[in-house]
Amino acid sequence: LREMGVDGVFPVGTFTGEMVEFIHSALSSDAEHWDARLETMDPAERDGLILQKLQGQVRYAWERSGFYREFWRDAPVDPAHIQSLEEFARLPILTKEEVRVEQEAYPPYGRFLCVAQNDIHRIHGTSGTTGRPTVFGISKGDWERIGEAHARILWAAGVRPTDTVMVAAVFSLYVGSWGALVGAERLGATCFPFGAGAPGQTERAVEWAQMVRPAALYATPSYALYLAETAREMGVDPRTDFGFRLMFFSGEPGASVPATRQAIEDAFGCYVVDQGSMAEMTPWMTNGGCRRLARGMHLWQDIVYTQLVDPETSEPVVMGGEGVPVYTHLERESQPMIRYWSGDIARWEMADCPCGRTYPTLTQGIYGRADDMLIIRGQNVFPSRVEDVLRGLDEFGGEFRLVVARERGYLDQLTVQTEVSAGLWASAGEGGPEGLEALRDRVRDTLRRALGVGVSVELRPEGEFERTQFKARRVIDLR
Ligand code: 8LE
Known part of the structure; x- marks a missing residue:
């Protein structure tokens, strides 16, 4: 392409079949980028490209989706003629709950679909363990x-x-x-x-x-x-x-x-x-x-x-x-x-x-x-921060849970239940966790320093908590 003097950004779909195979076979495997021009573009120039794509995407949804027609009816900007990224940022934010409500009213996709139902190639969705599932066509x-x-x-x-x-x-x-x-x-x-x-x-x-x-x-x-x-x-x-x-x-x-x-x-x-x-x-x-x-x-x-x-x-x-x-x-x-x-x-x-x-x-x-963030006595606590501390300890046994309870009706108390390695647990002997008091105090102090809030720590033997083959659920909120 370079020899032919061709340069530029091509809309997806410009090249098909053998042409794509050819271009990709020409990519040497030590190349850093799949598409160097797009990936290393000057950010200001990229903003221009993004704006162009946004204008097209927003106008497309405005013209074809009954949902967005209604959702943007009172928007402070004209969805058919977005002029800038700043203007775009004035369109309302869409939440998962709004998608659910729409899909319940117009099952299964809601009025989001901008193509004929017959043109849906794959159906995916959330499993819906909490609330109604969400469907993606x-x-x-x-x-x-x-x-x-x-x-x-x-x-x-x-x-x-x-x-x-x-x-x-x-x-x-x-x-x-x-x-x-x-x-x-x-x-x-x-x-x-x-x-x-x-x-x-x-x-x-x-x-x-x-x-x-x-x-x-x-x-x-x-x-x-x-x-x-x-x-x-x-x-x-x-x-x-x-x-x-x-x-x-x-x-x-x-x-x-x-x-x-x-x-x-x-x-x-x-x-x-x-x-x-x-x-x-x-x-x-x-x-x-x-x-x-x-x-x-x-x-x-x-x-x-x-x-x-x-x-x-x-x-x-x-x-x-x-x-x-x-x-x-x-x-x-x-x-x-x-x-x-x-x-x-x-x-x-x-x-x-x-x-x-x-x-x-x-x-x-x-x-x-934003909604899983634990607010413990005014301090924001992210479970991922607790994870970082625990996994940094040699004695850690692999899993943990965070239990949040409210004491006397107003005082939030965070308890970190952490597994300790099997060897250590066994060496503490018959005394069980009591033999590990010093470790427990050290974990508690380390967590307190890292989180900026006092916590209680309970030690458990390695293997006590269920392992997951999917996403871990580690917060138990009793409030
Ligand atoms: C921290 C992205 C996908 C398909 O793997 C997925 O999990 O999508 P799903 O089920 O809609 O869940 C999305 C949520 O998972 C995000 O809102 C975020 O809370 C979490 N998540 C996904 N990827 C990451 C993540 N949290 N790091 C990630 N890399």
Whole structure:
């Protein structure tokens, strides 16, 4: 293309079939970027590109979606003629609850669909363990664009066509596993859709991983730790007997929690990449780290446009600040989500990453949720901070729980129940936890210093708490 003097940004879909194969085969495997022009663009120039895409996406939804017609009826700006990113930021924020209500009134998709029902290629959704499930209809074109976006981001993570990618997450409505799979397929890697969740499947994963020796694993961070624990119980060394080079994760905090990331890297002798926005926002990898980033996730703004807003006022948060990510699809024809509230908490910065990408970065990943954040006697406590402290301790037994209770009707009390390693528990002898008083006091003091609030600590033997093959649930709120 360069020889032909062709340069520029081409809309997705310009090149098809053999042309795409040709372009990708021309990408040398040590290239840093899948699309260097888009990824290293001057941020101001990128804003122009984003605005163009936004104008198209918003007008498209305005013209085709009965929901957005109604939702934006009294908007302070004209959805058919958005003039600037600032104007765009004045459109109302959409919440999960509003999506649920809409889908209940107009089942199953709500009036979000901008294509004919017949053009839905895949149906995904949330499992709906709490409240009504949410349904996502995805067209064929969208599914292809999702594959393309994920391939591009997995390339940044360091996945190459010569790699085998093991997907160890449940294949169901959950779009995490499928999203990882379609990206790895599109990139040209060998795909190993192993799944998770069935009884005995983790033991089988240990056997299969030794046999197949995949280069990369996709799972949740808690599941990777569980896999390592299971391997060791079976006499398998996760470091030498598997041969993973990298792991990419989504679904929960962990990959950007320093001690957790370190524990995974040490257990498997691999490096870790953090990814993940929300299922509704698929391609969900657009929050996605790269192989050079020590912690956190780049925001691939030209695929999904992300803004951070104040959790209370919803006003924009400047670079360097903390807020709630609000996401907008830029390439979605079937069920576009526009200014979608995540409820998560993160900090964004223009970090200088050696990869050369000019995207903003969530430098500490997503470390909490606005609604899961525990407020203990006025102090904000994120479970991920507790996790960081505990996993940094040699005596830690692998799992923990946070129990919040209200004493005398007003005093919030946080109890951290933490497992201690089997060896230590046994050496404390018949006395059980009483023999470990000094350790308990030390853990309590370390937590108090890290959190800025007093906690009680209870020690439990390793293996007491259930391990998860999906996302861990560690907070028990008794208030
Ligand atoms: C910290 C992104 C996906 C498909 O793996 C997923 O889990 O989507 P889902 O089920 O809609 O859950 C989204 C929520 O999971 C987010 O709002 C956030 O609270 C959490 N989450 C996802 N990825 C991460 C994460 N939290 N770090 C992550 N990397």
